[in-house]
Amino acid sequence: MSTTFVSAADFVDLDRYPIDRDCEERRALLTSAQALIQADGCAVLKGFIRSTKINELVAECDRVEKFGHRNFTRTNPYFLSDREDLPNSHPLRRFYDRSNAFVPADNLGTDSILRAIFDWPSFSPFIKEVLQEDKFYPYADPLADVVVNLAEEGGGFPWHFDTNNFTVTLAIQNAESGGEFEYSPMVRSLTEENYEKVERVLDGEKTMIKTVILEPGDLQIFKGRYSLHRVAPLRGKRKRYVAIFSYVSEPGMVSSPQRAKELYGSRDLELKFFGYVSHLIASGAQTRAIDIYREKQVPVCLISAFGLNSMRLDPIFQNQSAAVTDRLSKDPVNLIV
DSSP states (O other): OOOOOOOGGGTBOTTTOOTTSOSHHHHHHHHHHHHHHHHHSEEEETTOBOGGGHHHHHHHHHHHGGGOEEEEEEEOTTSOOOOTTSOTTSGGGOOEEEEEEEEOGGGSOTTOHHHHHHHOTTHHHHHHHHHTOSSOEEOOOTTTSEEEEEEOTTOBEEEEOOSSSOEEEEEEEOOSEEOOEEEETTOSOSSOOOHHHHHHHHTTOGGGOEEEOOOTTOEEEEOOSSSEEEEOOEESSSOEEEEEEOEESSTTOOOOHHHHHHHHOOOOTTSSOOOOOOTTSOHHHHHHHHHHHHHHOOOEEEEOHHHHHHHHHOGGGTTOHHHHHHHHHHOSEEEEO
């Protein structure tokens, strides 16, 4: 296991983005980013990572991309089921192919640059201030708090709305061509779906679409729940790498087993971290389990008595109930709550 110490401050261009100290430059930066978010929900910090350090981030992604779980789906912009009672032109009936892959966070390692940035005490508070969100917490899921998204020729993200309020992404490597980020700002609202406007965007009405060219090292803060957006199809043999830093509105949140399986594939019980969180588990115990995993790199089981029974019956663990019990008895660290 590597013991190399990685400092986020060595990678972030603190001359342009002094987010680690209270100064006039930071306050001006914050005001500017907040204005962009309020205007149309998108703020891009160009060259957030020093250009001389991009190759190290690419090397990290090259090292872990083999662990990416490739996912092929066909979905409408809302990730909802088809509505046969609606006309074919309705946005709920517009289905698009979606192809990409996610590298789970537990493959990054303790010497990860991306992990160092996400865990850096100056990073998350700045993002929270930009978004002006009261309920803002790092995602507690050890598989999904920091992930690498990779996409290849023909891939990308078709038009969609995000299911969460905001996303924070770091561009690391672009495809040879394509991959432009396109969005229609605030095309829907909390009270109005505005299907007619969404349909016009899907039909390609360019007056409603903004385009952003993200270069390696750019940090994007985006509120995608109400802004329809996509990543244009990629061309060329070079893979597109984007890191996703995940935040949620409640502390201690993790993926459901079903969602984890969808995004990251079938997870072997021999993984470094094995967790199943039921609604009875306190966030404090969950946080402690994650701390133990990160500090000691040993398997950790976090489960309640209710959760154990639920896990044995869960389809994701088909024919493995005995293995689950055996695993619980052998782990170096167990938190039974």
